[in-house]
Amino acid sequence: MVGSIRFEGVKKTFHTVTGETVNALSGVDLEIEKGKFVCLIGPSGCGKSTMLRILAGLDKPTEGSVYIDDEKVKKPDCDRGLVFQDPNxxxxxxxxxxxxxxxxxxxxxxxxxxxxxxxxxxxxxxxxxxxxxxxxxxxxxxxxxxxxxxxxxPKALLLDEPLGALDAFTRMNMQDELLRIKAEKDMTMIMVTHDVDEAVYLADKIVVMTPRPAKIEKVIDVDLHQPRDRNNPEFIRLRSEILKILDFAGKEPEVEYNI
Structure with a gap:
């Protein structure tokens, strides 16, 4: 079981029933080392779940490729386990x-x-x-x-907001369960979440994405030891940093003129 993952220039375009073109992903490049817990975070509808579906082999990229252990992803396979928000x-x-x-x-x-x-x-x-x-x-x-x-x-466990429908107490308990399972099985985990606290609590690496058409705004390495204290000053500082990045993600910088 290894589980290194690579996105190379991945673009995804959808066509709606009305003929409208929707650009979901705009040239995503990302490397994920084996055994890492990675959280994808960004605005609703920005393409986070699309990335997971392409990695799972359920969707194909319009351009670019995805690899797991240097093998190109072409179809679903048991080497990638997928968990949705609804248990199904x-x-x-x-x-x-x-x-x-x-x-x-x-x-x-x-x-x-x-x-x-x-x-x-x-x-x-x-x-x-x-x-x-x-x-x-x-x-x-x-x-x-x-x-x-x-x-x-599986080499990699793909988690598409699996805790989003749970109450706060159960959600925190399940976060600890995910960390325990990861430690026992030493597998790569990639999780889509809208919860910044959850991302900081779980992830070795946080991938912050822009609004659609999504690209990666910033990749943040989380250098906090497990188990993590949500009241730790560094935890709070990192949460604030990510919230600020999300607020400005994808925006053109304002130009100042001195006259």
Whole structure:
């Protein structure tokens, strides 16, 4: 399991049903080292989720390429696990069968069935194997979604605002769970978020993006030891810096004239 990632000149253009052209990404270049936790942050609709979908192989770039471990991404693959904001569990299956679904589709269930209990325990779902999604909280369902993504032993875990619908307490708890899982499995994680505090708390690197058509405004290395204290002066300073960058991202600098 390695998981280094590279975006090279990635552009993405969509065409709406009315014939309008939407430029989502405008020449994104980005390198992510293996084992890093990276947060993508920027205005709504700026192309953060589009970047994840291209990396996942669900969308193709209009121009440019994306690589994982120097292999060009052309289609979805189990080496990239994807978790959405909505858990998207099958309501007619219990939690065990939801987690096992990918293994059964790939005809790997017999040889890797022991992984299911391991990953359910890893995400804190031991004892809930026979429960159905409607019987669990949003946080518990999101844990199941995590286990389902991890069961394929991905090189990179792609997280598209997976905690956005959770209450504040559950969200902070799940942030700690993500850090614990990353430490145990030593995998690359890329997360889309609108929460600056969340980005500073989790990330080794924060990628700040401009409004659409998105490009990278700034990449910030977060040099804070884990576990992080949200009241630490450096934490607060970094949060303020990112908020300021977001406020001015993509704006043309004002020209001052001295007459």
């Amino acid at each position: 569990l099958f309501p007619w299956l219990n939690i065990y069968d939801n987690v096992a679904f990918g293994l059964k589709v790939r005809k790997l269930y017999k040889e890797r069935s022991a992984d299911i209990s391991e990953y359910m325990e890893l995400v804190g779902l031991k004892g809930f194997e026979k429960s159905y999604p409607h019987q669990l909280s949003g946080g518990m369902c999101q844990r199941a979604s995590l286990a389902r993504a991890l069961i394929g032993h």
